[in-house]
Amino acid sequence: MPALKHWLYMKEVLIVAEWTALKNIDPHCFACGQGNAHGLHMRFFSDGERVRSRLIIPGHLRGWHTLVHGGVLATILDEAMSWAAIHLTGRFILTQEMTVRFKKPVRIEEEVRVESCVAERISPRKALLKAEIRNSSGDICAESSGVFALFTAEAFTRMNLVPENMLDAMNQSMWRSA
Numbered sequence: 001m002p003a004l005k006h007w008l009y010m011k012e013v014l015i016v017a018e019w020t021a022l023k024n025i026d027p028h029c030f031a032c033g034q035g036n037a038h039g040l041h042m043r044f045f046s047d048g049e050r051v052r053s054r055l056i057i058p059g060h061l062r063g064w065h066t067l068v069h070g071g072v073l074a075t076i077l078d079e080a081m082s083w084a085a086i087h088l089t090g091r092f093i094l095t096q097e098m099t100v101r102f103k104k105p106v107r108i109e110e111e112v113r114v115e116s117c118v119a120e121r122i123s124p125r126k127a128l129l130k131a132e133i134r135n136s137s138g139d140i141c142a143e144s145s146g147v148f149a150l151f152t153a154e155a156f157t158r159m160n161l162v163p164e165n166m167l168d169a170m171n172q173s174m175w176r177s178a
């Protein structure tokens, strides 16, 4: 294989290897459920330090005219921080608090990219997450930070939020790649 072709091939292999698709658990989740007819159908990828997703926000989620509703952007940020919290800390999570800064309008039907990471492991039970949404020009349109409560599988079971059989299934597959 000529050197340039080989280099491009290796680059592609590395890029694919760098960002691994994360396994989806709940098909009904508004943000990541692939079976939710009204949802955002987000799919997530991780490089081990960050989590990211690309999506086109459907027209029915608009606020003003062709602009995406701010609450929808907050949901996207919350979801991205949640997946980062789960995958990068290896814990079940609940969003405890979050702040959002809306910096530029986002248009419906435009591709956006969201990226998130753990900014600080505050304690064994708490982490600070950050996320940002960029438009197709690469501008940061919204950014967030949030405190997430972290739970072991046993502690999350005690919270009684998700049926135990579903939690078991999640616990077995959540930390693996798709």
Ligand SMILES: CCCCCCCCCCCCCC(=O)SCCNC(=O)CCNC(=O)[C@H](O)C(C)(C)COP(=O)(O)OP(=O)(O)OC[C@H]1O[C@@H](n2cnc3c(N)ncnc32)[C@H](O)[C@@H]1OP(=O)(O)O
Pocket: 022, 023, 024, 025, 026, 029, 032, 078, 079, 082, 083, 086, 093, 094, 095, 096, 125, 126, 149, 150, 151, 152, 155, 156, 174, 175
């Ligand atoms: C594949 C991966 C993806 C999978 C798909 C899913 C996608 C993701 C879905 C994304 C969805 C998006 C995300 C969403 O939208 S999550 C939905 C939105 N968020 C919520 O509903 C959170 C509601 N808030 C609370 O429940 C509390 O405020 C929390 C729990 C967050 C903090 O409460 P706080 O800090 O004020 O604590 P406390 O002093 O009151 O404690 C009371 C008791 O609670 C227990 N307790 C509390 N914290 C922990 C802990 N960390 N480990 C173990 N136990 C814990 C413990 O018994 C404690 O008593 P003690 O024993 O300490 O004395």
